[in-house]
Amino acid sequence: MMLTIHTLFNDPNIVNAVIQRVLKTRKDTIYWQQYLGFRRTTTRVFKDYIGQVTGVMAGSINSRYGEKPIRERRNIGSGYGEIAYLGDRYQISIDRLSDLQDLIDKYNAAKPEDQKAAMRDIVDFIYDDYRQVLLAPHKRMDIIVGSLLMTGAASVKNKDDNAGGIDLLNIDLPFKFIKPDTEDKDYFVTYLQQKLNELKSIYGTFPKMIMSRGTFVKNIIGSSEFGDKFKMQLTGNEMYMSTGIITSQLASAIFTGIGLPAIEIKEDYVVDQTGKNIPIYVDTN
Secondary structure (H helix, E strand, O other): OOOOHHHHHHOHHHHHHHHHHHHHOOOOOOOHHHOOOOOOOOOOEEEEEEOOOOOOOOOOOOOOOOOOOOOOOOOOEEEEEEOOOOOOOOOOOHHHHHHHHHHHHHHHHOOHHHHHHHHHHHHHHHHHHHHHHHHHHHHHHHHHHHHHHHHOEEEEEOOOOOOOOOEEEEEEOOOOOOOOOHHHOOOHHHHHHHHHHHHHHHHOOOOEEEEEHHHHHHHHHOOHHHHHHHHHHOHHHOHHHHHOOOOHHHHHHHHHHOOOOEEEEEOOEEEOOOOOEEEOOOOOO
8 A cells, every 4th residue: 555644644544543542542631521421412502401419309108099299300400501612723844744754655665564663653653643633622621621610610712812802612500609708717617517518408418529739728728727626536646737747638537527528639730722731620619
């Protein structure tokens, strides 16, 4: 087979081999798949549900011929969504195309028994280009889902450096936000206990609290009440207080010991189109 750049990027066997290589050796972590999955839709605008209730509502007791209440699948909320198109044009530089052509020429000039090794060199060369194309939409979704999770809202412009541009994606979820008062800072653990107990009758219990390390240091360790809870629950670890070393694992042990959800600290970043490292999880929530 005579190989050209055109046939290289259009041959399904070669393309599939490169994609499989990307998937098997992928070093980048896709964060949004920790919370969401794919669902097929046949329309541009569709109805969807926000959250899922894991508990089951108690059944009814009725007479034999009495009217039986209708049971439906429970969700926290619902709304309408619209398909967003994630994609960029990807351009290989002239220098890289020239190097790629040299590898293709080497493949075409090789003997049949040597072409396998020559093709491996080509796959090694274009591997990172495919990785960029395949993972770029996922990285954008990482930023969107992180913003939705922490703030209930997300917007995307055509380019990250176009501050005055039109929003091509604008999502606003009906989240319930609770803002503590200034005086609640020193007694933040008690404040959390009170608020989560109030929400139990509506949403049930929460398995964990997700926060950035900045939030953990400022609101959890920074609370003067936290030291009292620490000494109360883990009397054998008071040395950590004197040195100022408190890990999230220790904090989670304290919280679960007093009936609060465990703490999960997130420190994930994505590089945007301007080259800046964008934290997926904001420090304020």
